[in-house]
Amino acid sequence: MAVAVARSRRGLKRIVVGRVHSGPRGASRFVLGLLVxxxxxxxxxxxPLFAGDxxxxxxxxxxxxxxxxGTDFTGRDVLREVLLGGRSVVTVAVAATALTYAVALPVGFVCALTRRAWLEEVLMRPLDVLLAVPSLLVVLLVATAVRPGPAGLAAVVAVVAIPDAARIxxxxxxxAASRPAVEALRMQGESWARLALGYVGRSVGRTLAADVGVRLTGAVYLVATAAFLGVGVAPDASDWAVMVDRNRAxxxxxPWAxxxxxxxIVALTLGGNLLADAALTRPHRTEKNR
Known part of the structure; x- marks a missing residue:
């Protein structure tokens, strides 16, 4: 009996020590993510403010x-092109991610909280059809019909990302909606909108934070791939993705070009995921607070 108690105490001590040290690790990850x-x-x-003539x-x-x-494939200064080329990639990827969740959040929450099976079928089945089509194929099909600018490219990238995000x-x-707390709130007459913005929304916050990092990374690489193919940007545009494609020869x-x-581009996606991981780190209590 004494041996079991001693072992349980040692195990509890290891858990407490691990929780004490997990806070600084999360803080260092947050700082590293900010830097990257x-x-x-x-x-x-x-x-662009410092690019000059x-x-x-x-x-x-x-x-x-x-x-x-050095110079790039057209003889332009690479440093100046680097200073000019990030705005298009960042703005299109961030705009695409924002548009994705502007649709995925209400659709996903309605499907999760509704008790009408027909409504869930109406909302999710068309997204399943779109999910079966490769994202790059959608971009190429749109490019053959029209020549989308940055705004159009952001919309296309958002459309192909909505099915995944809505399902998550x-x-x-x-x-979260199946928990007893939500059932109690339903009995009190809470609407689905208040549930989505309240208890359920808070419960899925960590999952969504992780998905945002993945979704932003996917948007960056799809935008970069589209730029490689000349979709959304000019073939000689000052754009990081275009620079990689045109100067790889x-x-x-x-090599610097x-x-x-x-x-x-790698730092953009890596830093975003580091921040998402830091946001997922729960604040842990120390042994004094227990």
């Missing part, structure tokens, strides 16, 4: 020659 995400965001938002073009794909990062919201919301002689924008 802050670099591409700062360049994307403030870079274009100046004369040099020799294509040449390192140095008076340019800090629905699944997380349905689990000269990696052996002038493709490597730097590629690293900035």
């Amino acid at each position: 995400l802050g670099i591409p965001l700062l360049l994307a938002l403030a870079g 274009a100046g004369p073009r040099g020799t294509s794909l040449t390192p140095g020659a008076g340019h800090v990062l 919201v629905r699944a997380a919301g349905a689990e 000269g990696l052996s002689v002038q 493709a490597v730097v924008p590629a690293l900035l």
Whole structure:
């Protein structure tokens, strides 16, 4: 008996110590996420203010020659193109993610909270059809009919992401809606809108925070892929994704023209997911507070 009690105490101590140390880890992850995400965001938002004039073009794909990062495939200064090229990628990806959840949240919560099976079928089955179509194929089909600008590209990326996001919201919301607390609130006459914005919304917050990081990453890469194909942007536009595509042929002689924008895109997605992970870290209580 004494041995069992001692073991249980040691186990409790390990749990408490682990909880004590999980807070600083979450804080360090948050700071790291801010630093990693802050670099591409700062360049994307403030870079055009410091880009300056274009100046004369040099020799294509040449390192140095008076340019800090060399020249690109058209002889333009790579540093200036980096300063100019982030705004389109960031704004389109963020706008697409926002549009995705503007539709996915109400659809998912209605399906999770409604007790009308026909309404759930009407809302979800069309999304299932869209879910079966590859996202890049949708982008290419739209591009063959029209030439979407940045706003149109953001709308297309949002459309292909809505089915996934709506299903996640629905699944997380349905689990929370089945709890006794929600049934008690229903008996008190609470509307589904108040439930979605209240108890159920708070219950699925951690799941949605994780999904936002994944969704933003997917939007960035789909926007970048569309830019590789010339959809939504001009073939020689000042755009990080276009820079990676157009300058990859000269990696052996002038790598910075493709490597730097590629690293900035990776930092954008990595930093976003680090912040999402930090947001998922629960505040833990110490042994004194227990």
